[in-house]
Amino acid sequence: MKKSVYTDRAPKPVGPYSQAIEAGNTLYLSGQIGIDPKTNELKESFEGQAEQVLANVDAILKEAGYSRTDVVKVVIYLTDISRFKEFNTIYERFFEGIEPKPARVTVGVRELPLGAQIEIEVTAVKG
Numbered sequence: 776m777k778k779s780v781y782t783d784r785a786p787k788p789v790g791p792y793s794q795a796i797e798a799g800n801t802l803y804l805s806g807q808i809g810i811d812p813k814t815n816e817l818k819e820s821f822e823g824q825a826e827q828v829l830a831n832v833d834a835i836l837k838e839a840g841y842s843r844t845d846v847v848k849v850v851i852y853l854t855d856i857s858r859f860k861e862f863n864t865i866y867e868r869f870f871e872g873i874e875p876k877p878a879r880v881t882v883g884v885r886e887l888p889l890g891a892q893i894e895i896e897v898t899a900v901k902g
Contacts, residue, residue, distance in 0.1 A: 782838035785831040786810035789888055795835050802839050802899040806852070807831040808891035821858055821892050825865045828895050833869075836899060843870060845899040846877045852894040856883035862893065 780795040780802070788794060788805065795804045809824025810817050812831070818824045836842060851866075853859065859881060870876055877897075887894045 780835060780839040782834050784812060784834035784838070786812045786815065795839060797839055800901040802836070802841050802845070802897075802901075804832060804835055804897040804899070806850075806894040806896045807835075808888060808894050810889070817889055817891060821855075821861065822865065824892050825862055828893055829865070829869045832895060832897050836897075839899075841899045841901060844873050845901055846870075846873075846897055847900050848878045848898040849880075850896045851879065851881040852884045852887060853881065854884055854887055854892050856881075858892075 777796050777798040779793040780797055782794065785794055785807065789808075789810075792805050795802055797803075807828050808817065809827035810831070811827055812834075818827045833843065836845070851862065853862065862881075
């Protein structure tokens, strides 16, 4: 059985998809970009987008009853791969104190929706 997860503490989807789907004890988050759910606007700076993306991920995890410790895999898309190190600093703060760290993939891409500089998708498992 699967169910859709939605919270107004993360931005509304920009297309025909769910913020996340829970199937059994696994939560699949759709790719999140740095849209502030309060203003519905994309943050301007790379750092602002990265922090907002992770805040959106956190809000969806919490809405579904999961936490950062349940995250098993993260996929990151960057339009400027030279920002990899800068992103790692922000990412490290997000997962501070959590061991083991999730498995991860980082991909350099040409473009992302709405001109975003970063997009993140997450898989989390309970138990």
